[in-house]
Structure formats: C-alpha cells, structure tokens
Amino acid sequence: MRRKINVMLVSVAGTAILLTLLLVTVVCYDLFRKQVFEDLRVYTKFFDMLGKEGIPADWKMIHKYSGGNLRITIVQRDGTVLFDTRAVAANLDNHGNRTEIKEAFEKGFGKSVRKSPTYHRSTFYYARRLDADTVLRISREAAGILGIFFGVLPVLALIAAVLFAVCMLTARFLTKKLLAPIGRLADQLDSGGEADTYRELQPFVQTIRRQHEAILQSARMRQDFTANVSHELKTPLTAISGYAELIESGLAQEKDIVHFASEIQRSSKRLLTLINDIIRLSELDIIRDDIVFEKIDLSEIAQVCVDMLQINAEKHNVTATFSGAPCFVNANHDMMEELLYNLTGNAIRYNRSGGSVAVEVEQAGDEIILSVRDTGIGIPKEHQERIFERFYRVDKSRSKSTGGTGLGLAIVKHIVEKHGARMVLTSEPGEGTEIRVYFAAAEPRQ
Numbered sequence: 313m314r315r316k317i318n319v320m321l322v323s324v325a326g327t328a329i330l331l332t333l334l335l336v337t338v339v340c341y342d343l344f345r346k347q348v349f350e351d352l353r354v355y356t357k358f359f360d361m362l363g364k365e366g367i368p369a370d371w372k373m374i375h376k377y378s379g380g381n382l383r384i385t386i387v388q389r390d391g392t393v394l395f396d397t398r399a400v401a402a403n404l405d406n407h408g409n410r411t412e413i414k415e416a417f418e419k420g421f422g423k424s425v426r427k428s429p430t431y432h433r434s435t436f437y438y439a440r441r442l443d444a445d446t447v448l449r450i451s452r453e454a455a456g457i458l459g460i461f462f463g464v465l466p467v468l469a470l471i472a473a474v475l476f477a478v479c480m481l482t483a484r485f486l487t488k489k490l491l492a493p494i495g496r497l498a499d500q501l502d503s504g505g506e507a508d509t510y511r512e513l514q515p516f517v518q519t520i521r522r523q524h525e526a527i528l529q530s531a532r533m534r535q536d537f538t539a540n541v542s543h544e545l546k547t548p549l550t551a552i553s554g555y556a557e558l559i560e561s562g563l564a565q566e567k568d569i570v571h572f573a574s575e576i577q578r579s580s581k582r583l584l585t586l587i588n589d590i591i592r593l594s595e596l597d598i599i600r601d602d603i604v605f606e607k608i609d610l611s612e613i614a615q616v617c618v619d620m621l622q623i624n625a626e627k628h629n630v631t632a633t634f635s636g637a638p639c640f641v642n643a644n645h646d647m648m649e650e651l652l653y654n655l656t657g658n659a660i661r662y663n664r665s666g667g668s669v670a671v672e673v674e675q676a677g678d679e680i681i682l683s684v685r686d687t688g689i690g691i692p693k694e695h696q697e698r699i700f701e702r703f704y705r706v707d708k709s710r711s712k713s714t715g716g717t718g719l720g721l722a723i724v725k726h727i728v729e730k731h732g733a734r735m736v737l738t739s740e741p742g743e744g745t746e747i748r749v750y751f752a753a754a755e756p757r758q
C-alpha cells in the first residue's frame with residue numbers, strides 16, 4: 313500500500329511537472345511570436361514614412377539598425393512583386409495569394425507565420441498597405457515553437473529533475489504521514505473508545521470491534537454449551553451406571569430389578585432425546601445453502617401436528633385444537649414440523665390439568681401468522697427473554713419430568729431465523745402463554 317501510494321503521488325507530480333513545462337513553453341512561444349510581430353509592425357511604420365518610392369532607395373539604413381535580418385518586399389494589388397531585398401523582383405512568382413498580403417489589402421495589415429526550410433525555424437511576415445495598390449511586407453526568420461522548446465530543453469530538464477526530486481521526497485514523507493494512523497490502528501483495535509485514526513475509518517473500526525466481540529461471545533457460548541452438554545449427559549449416564557451396578561453386584565432384590573430396568577430405560581431415552589436435540593442444534597448451527605425451501609401449506613402441517621399430539625394432550629388432560637384455512641409459506645417442511653411439534657409440545661407440557669391449547673394459522677396482509685396459545689402455567693417476566701437460550705429452563709424438574717431437554721426453544725429460534733420470520737412471546741404467569749411466529753406469505757391474499 314505504501315509503495316502504491318508513493319508511486320501514485322510521484323506519477324501525479326511527474327505528470328504535473330511535464331504538463332506545466334510544456335504549457336510554459338507554449339505560453340513563452342506565444343509571447344515571443346507577439347513580440348516578433350510587434351517588432352515587424354514598428355519597422356513597417358518607419359518604412360511607411362519613406363513612402364513607396366523612398367523604400368527601394370533608403371531601406372538599407374533601417375535594415376542596418378534592425379540587425380540586418382529583415383526582408384523587405386513591395387507587392388502590387390495584382391500580386392506582382394515590385395521590389396524585394398533578397399531577389400530580383402522580376403524573378404519572383406505572383407504574391408497575390410499570400411495570406412498576409414491578402415489580409416493587408418483587405419483591412420490595412422496582415423500577418424502570418426510559415427515554416428522555414430531551416431530546421432526548427434519559422435518565417436514571420438507582417439504586411440502593411442501603403443496605398444490602395446501596394447502593400448509593404450517585412451519578414452524575418454526566427455525560432456519556431458520546436459526551436460524554442462529544444463533551445464530551452466536543457467534548462468527545462470534541469471528544472472524538471474529538481475522538481476521531481478523534491479516531489480519524490482515530499483511524496484515519501486506524505487505517504488508515511490498518511491499511513492501512520494492506519495498503522496496505529498492495529499494496536500488500538502482491542503482497546504475501547506474512539507480510535508485515533510481517520511474519521512472515514514471509524515465505521516470500519518466499529519465493525520471489526522463488533523465482529524471481534526461476536527467471535528468472543530460465540531466462543532464463550534460454545535464453551536458454556538459444551539459444559540452444559542457434559543453436565544446434562546452426566547445425570548442420566550450416572551443413573552444408568554448406578555442401577556446397572558446395583559443389579560450386577562446382586563444387591564438388588566428380585567422385585568427391584570424390573571424397576572431398575574425401567575429406570576435404566578427412562579434414562580437411556582432421555583439420553584437419546586438429549587443427543588438428538590444436541591445433534592439437531594449443531595446441524596442448525598452450520599450455515600448451509602442446500603436447505604430446500606418450498607411452498608407449503610402451514611395449516612396442513614399444524615393440523616397433522618395437533619392430531620399427532622392428541623394422545624400426549626390426553627395424557628396431560630389438556631384439549632388441543634387447530635383452526636385455520638390453507639396458508640402458504642416458503643419453508644422447509646421438516647423444519648416447520650419440528651417448530652410446530654416443539655411449540656405445541658411445550659404448550660401441552662406446561663399446561664394445567666383441564667387446560668387447553670389452541671393452534672391457529674391465519675393470513676394477515678402479506679404475512680402468515682402461526683399462533684400457539686395455551687392456558688398453562690405461564691412464564692414470569694424475568695425469564696421470558698432467556699427461555700430461548702440453550703438449556704435454560706424456568707422449572708428444571710418440571711421440564712425433566714415431562715421429557716424436556718431445555719433445547720426445544722433454542723431449536724425453534726434457529727428455525728425462525730433461518731426462515732427470516734420473527735417471533736413474539738406473550739405470557740402471563742398462571743394464565744397462559746402465546747407464541748406467535750410471523751412468516752412472509754408465499755402468495756398474496758386473493
């Protein structure tokens with residue numbers, strides 16, 4: 313980066329120097345040209361004083377004062393050369409179509425520049441109308457633009473080299489100064505507060521800090537999760553191992569063995585459920601892009617789910633009902649089943665005897681609302697935010713006795729996020745709970 317900025321600054325400076333020098337040459341040439349014409353104009357005035365007849369006789373004196381490099385020509389309106397200081401007038405071709413002559417006959421004076429046969433030199437012509445029929449023209453050879461350019465080239469090159477060297481040093485210094493705050497940034501990323509860097513980089517610093525924080529938090533959560541998993545697995549495994557040991561040692565009496573075996577089975581089932589939920593969660597944790605989303609009728613899945621959980625509901629002396637018309641969402645079928653089983657299952661498990669569960673699916677505008685409402689024990693305010701965390705339970709013994717793992721709502725939360733849906737919980741202890749999930753409708757309301 314440092315090298316790149318340096319190279320860029322130096323190239324900008326280099327281009328600017330070259331362009332400036334070229335422009336200076338052009339401006340100088342223009343001034344020079346004007347000066348040459350001005351000189352020629354002044355001479356024509358002197359000759360004008362001599363008059364048409366006086367010029368051929370007396371021109372030599374003015375010519376001498378001018379440095380001796382003037383050419384004087386007198387041309388008639390028809391283009392015939394009457395007099396010329398360089399050649400015999402009769403030998404010269406018709407001058408009627410020379411730009412400066414034509415201009416002079418038209419408006420009193422005329423000028424033009426033509427390339428000389430001499431290398432990088434030009435001839436400057438200035439013509440002045442003496443009377444209606446004659447024009448006096450004075451010309452001289454001088455350096456052309458290239459001549460001037462090559463003439464001053466050594467000086468220009470020297471100036472350019474000095475400027476370039478100064479620019480290079482400045483560019484190096486500026487690059488260093490420019491990059492210093494970025495260099496310091498690396499050390500300041502970890503410390504809080506405003507980083508001592510460019511204002512434009514502050515959002516970038518904030519993003520990195522946020523990501524940093526998120527990574528740390530995620531690492532912490534992972535650690536907590538691993539600790540929780542080990543702890544959760546330990547309980548049923550200890551029970552299994554304990555009962556098996558009792559049977560093995562022969563300490564268990566015949567009548568206890570059946571009970572111990574059923575305890576072993578219960579703990580194994582719990583272990584399996586736990587492991588299944590853990591696997592499910594880690595599957596959901598992985599960001600995958602091969603999840604199949606299809607247009608499905610949420611009410612159909614909800615209906616099937618309520619039907620399947622009827623036995624469970626009866627066991628808890630709870631009535632579970634479904635209501636709703638076909639409502640289509642773009643979703644993964646298995647995930648929707650999982651979501652409904654978890655929410656409805658909880659509504660049954662955390663209910664009271666004689667209570668009810670109502671599952672509803674309805675369309676409201678562009679949204680499909682899935683609502684699972686129960687008349688159960690409710691969730692105290694202080695727990696409401698946290699129940700979606702992994703292994704968080706309000707009443708641990710109730711959760712365990714009804715086969716809960718503390719992972720159901722964490723799975724639900726994941727599924728909701730994966731579907732771009734949102735979830736709203738309303739609950740009143742002793743009265744009941746409602747969880748609403750808002751999905752985008754797969755087709756607009758007819």
Ligand code: ADP
Pocket residue numbers: 654658659662686688689690691699700704705706707711712715716717718719720721722745
């Ligand atoms: P669990 O397997 O323990 O049910 P969940 O993640 O499904 O785990 O739920 C977390 C906790 O939230 C539960 O332990 C329970 O305390 C509370 N909870 C969930 N759903 C309800 C509900 N419908 N009514 C009351 N409490 C609930």
